[in-house]
Amino acid sequence: MPIHHPFTHDVVVAGAGPVGLFLACELRLAGVSVVVLEQAADPSSPLKRLPFGMRGLSAPTLEAFDRRDLLNAVEAVQRFNPSTGAAKAASHWAQQPRRPAGHFAGISFFHEDIDTTRWPYRLPSPAGVNLAVDMQALETILAERATALGAEIRRGWGVEGFEQSDDGVAVQTRGERLHGRWLVGCDGGRSLVRKAGGFAFVGTDPEFTGYSVEAELADPDALGPGRTYTATGMYTYARPGVIAMVDFDGGAAHRAQPLTLDHVQAVLRRVSGVEVRLTALKLATTWTDRAFQATEYRRGHVLLAGDAAHIHSPLGGQGLNLGLGDALNLGWKLAAAVRGDAPVGLLDSYGAERRPEGARILDWSRAQVALMRPTPSTRALVTVIRDLIATGDGASYFAEKVWNVALRYDLDADHPLVGRSVPDFAFPDGPSTGERLRDGKALLLDFAPGGPLRSVAQRWGGRMSYAAGQPRDRLGLSAVLVRPDGVVAWLSEIAGDDVGLSQAALRWIGEP
Template identity: 70%
Template sequence: MSHDVVIAGGGPVGLFLACELRLAGVTVRVLEQAEDPRAALKRLPFGMRGLSAPTLEAFHRRGLLDDITRSQRAKHDTGGAPPGAHWMQQARRPAGHFAGIPFFHEAIDTSQWPYRLPGPAGTSMAVDMESLETALAARAHALGVEIRRGLAVEGFDQSGDGVSVHAGGETFHARWLVGCDGGRSTVRKAGGFAFAGTDAEFTGYCVEVELAQPDLLEPGRHYTPTGMYTFARPGTIAMVDFDGGAFHRTRSITLDHVQAVLRRISGIDVTLTALHLAATWTDRARQATAYRAGRAGRVLLAGDAAHIHSPLGGQGLNLGLGDAMNLGWKLAATLRGDAPAALLDSYERERHPVGAQVLDWSRAQVALMRPTPSTRALEAIMRDLVGTRDGATYFAERVWAVSLRYDLGGDHPLVGRSVPDFALADGTTVGERLRTGSGLLLDFDSRPSLEALASRWRGRIAYAAGGVKERLGLNALLVRPDGIVAWAADDAPRLEALAAAAERWFGQPA
């Protein structure tokens, strides 16, 4: 049986993309290499990830935020992170960090973000990977996504009208293939995508161990003359060893090796008595130069298949989920045949610069972690800066991604940004109105002319009229299915400009 789309990779990015496509009526098959999605490393405290504002908004707009929260509460009585997470053991929990330098909520000036309104989707939330994938897989199953586990994509053949994907001795046919298969993506390699960037400076370790004397190590993050380590009792440890990435995936991770690295980096003669879980990672930072294989190509990349960097700050997951939210509705419109010209090309045009910015943000953190006297001196200056109100606000804005804006042209400062979650007069919110996956024309003054215009794109643009609690000086807005503002008016709307924006993003009217 042929599907519209085959997705290689059933992690959070692949699952979320599958949900987006099915919401738009597209048939989807997901091929995932792992037979068991409940990998042990995903249950580590270091398996926790911070979801940023765009990710939380995306989940709220699809009704997934409550599902993820319930999934996590079912796993942790606290409704949050496992108690082993080192930041859970701090009296004053940070709102985020840059290379381990924390910033705090009370120091942030939120008035700098005038188009943000309070709502269910906040600016950040910690989630463990297992709970996240459980919620996304449940939604995918409910929508009718076919998920095949234990099948690793081995290659594909592309023709003018489709793709034949080879996995586990079987061949799967689809009109499009999307590689969400991680940093070592087979789809990226088989598709001949260039993957440009910088090589590793260190090997990072995440381990779960037993220590003979746990009290020898102080909880928290510590920079030393030879590297960095983070310790959370009773035995969760992360380490950074500036060895040029020499150890990553080159040999087995043994108890003796972990103990030797920990002693060298910490400078403390600790003794490990057991090694339960261990993984390595690096700060290698690379990005596909194109997210689509040729202009007529039917192969796309998203998530770590398109960009890799160190997990410092946890922004990689958010970056990949943002790819899925941006790509899903555009690929679905292309498959339906009502997409305007170059709509699918806008996926790369919008997301590639965001990926490049995150890679540089990751590289900057690595630069601040190098075990040199000059780096430690720079760190002290950065701590002073982050401790100021302007500094904390800047770093929060970047880490939470509240300033994300696509360059869509136009003069209005809200175009290209996430739509505020307006509370409508009927008791619903804009986020709830976007759950069908269509676009939305918001008309705060209930004009028949705007309702008539929206009706020309029936099924693609919904219409919502009436007053809101806080209109932020706005009169009307056109919102894309991913929640990005495509057109905005403070004064009386110009119908010609609105119609042009509708055609640009939703194609010709019916």
């Protein structure tokens, strides 16, 4: 049955975390009206600030932020302490003889061992391959951008329920009903939208309870610094009192009881094997390695993104990037559906492209858990992985996975660049490719101007930008069609392939 009410918004987004906020930015960039409903009245939280709020951003996220003119703001936060405005201390790696590039289950690999020639379609770009940022600062940046673009953010307005019809969704919140054409659940691992929407959520149960703790120790030198594997689990320690640890209890202690000083101390003693004494517990939270994923990302006019669609342990710092990738992939496709000019199957391609990527990250997380099990066979396997990761091929393999520099969607094309992030082609006399994508439109790069491609691009008017010129390195290409999310949709090595361009535009942009 249709909803017989005027729509208050094109899209209702549940959740004002980074994923929901970035999705709101993408929707507003495309001219779609959006309201973001967030249950928490106050966005600040000690768990979003340092040290527990630190998150790593990988290559696809940094490229997306560069293409939306957000990278400078994110890098500024990384360089300065947002609470004091003072410059941050030099990175820890700067005092080390080798520069860590990432890790797998705590086993580091290093920049000097990585062979970047394995990725021939990556050109120099302002976006690097990894960057650390604290969650609260990132949310502030995204909220400011979403608001500046015209998104409405209502804090203290959680989704309480909804009814879906053939043409929209009626969302219940604080005694009111908002009527949207679409509802997107970005409301976390315990998503109400996912549960109420009837989405199946399947995966593997936890093996451990993880703890993030800030405490005062009677003897701050009682524990060795860094990461330590023990006969019962693993812990990392940074003086004077920041501790992360995993206890292989099958996840039994997660949210099962209050986190008292006595409980945390008992677990720390069991995991570390040291009779450490805590004198004060400042902050403590638990997490697990439960890894679940929705079997579908869309049901009618309801979609899922971020932790609402997939959850896994925070090992390796992949979850935030995975969710932001969902938002980038979904935003322009959902906007096209709202406008009514989306080609057949475009919105369904969101789940088709993002579910396999989510499944890959869940398996990557499970593999790290397997290397952390407190068994003799696991310790032996760690020795093998440590030897492999120290080689050039090993370091390059792990860098490719952790940085996600080889992300490619299956777009049914032979050329290896189709489905990948577009290289940042640099033009001597004009903006770079990244700068040209800041309007959120599809982009045609014509490296052999003077042919028929300009007229093809003009047929799509406001939905496709056109740029002609000779970049410093065009990788042997004559033309490239880039989706609004920065993914190469089509390319040609032959000048003037207007037929191929027209077919690709019809597939990804719709009728002119």
